[in-house]
Amino acid sequence: MRSKNVLFWVAGLLLTVALTMPLNAQAGINVDIGINLAPPAYVIHKPPPVAVIPGSYVYFVPGVRLDILFYHGYWYRPYEGRWYRGRSYNGPWHQVVTRRIPSAVLHIPPDYRRSRHSYRSVPYGRMEKNWRKWERDRYWDRSNMKHVRERRVEDRRDNQREHGRHGNRGRGAGRYD
Numbered sequence: 001m002r003s004k005n006v007l008f009w010v011a012g013l014l015l016t017v018a019l020t021m022p023l024n025a026q027a028g029i030n031v032d033i034g035i036n037l038a039p040p041a042y043v044i045h046k047p048p049p050v051a052v053i054p055g056s057y058v059y060f061v062p063g064v065r066l067d068i069l070f071y072h073g074y075w076y077r078p079y080e081g082r083w084y085r086g087r088s089y090n091g092p093w094h095q096v097v098t099r100r101i102p103s104a105v106l107h108i109p110p111d112y113r114r115s116r117h118s119y120r121s122v123p124y125g126r127m128e129k130n131w132r133k134w135e136r137d138r139y140w141d142r143s144n145m146k147h148v149r150e151r152r153v154e155d156r157r158d159n160q161r162e163h164g165r166h167g168n169r170g171r172g173a174g175r176y177d
Helices: 002-027 124-136 139-163
Strands: 069-071 074-079 082-086 094-096
Touching (some): 124 139
Antiparallel strands (some): 069 074, 074 082
C-alpha cells in the first residue's frame, strides 16, 4: 500500500512538470550571456600619491600612464570604451554601465594631466582619510584660489626677470634691431 502512495505522488509530480513545461516555453525563453572582460591588470605596489583634478574633486594618480581615478569612495578606470569600478586602485575591476558613472568622473577635462594649475600631490593615506571632509568643506576651492594667486605672483616675477622691472615699456620697446 505504501509503495502505491509513493508511485501515485511521483506520477502526479511528473504530470505537473509535464503540463507546466509547454506553458513556460510559450512564455518565451530569454538567454543572456554576459562576459565581463576586465581591463588588463596594472599593479601599483604601494599606495600612490594622488592629485585632485581642478574644479572636480576627482583624484587621479600622477605618474601612471593610464587613467585611474578616485571619486566618492570608488576607483574608476576607463578601458576600450567601457568603464570599470573597484574599491582599490589595483582593482578588482568590475564593468559598470556608463549611466552609473558619476558625472564628475565622466566630464573630466581631457587634458587634465597637463593642466597648468594642477594641484600638488597628496599622500594616499591623507586623501583616503580626508576626502569626505575636503569635499564637504570645499577645501580645494579655497586652495585653488590661493594656488591661482600664488601662480599669478610667480608669473609676474618670471615676467619681470625676463623683461626687466617695467616689462618692454622702456626705451626701444617694440623695436627689432
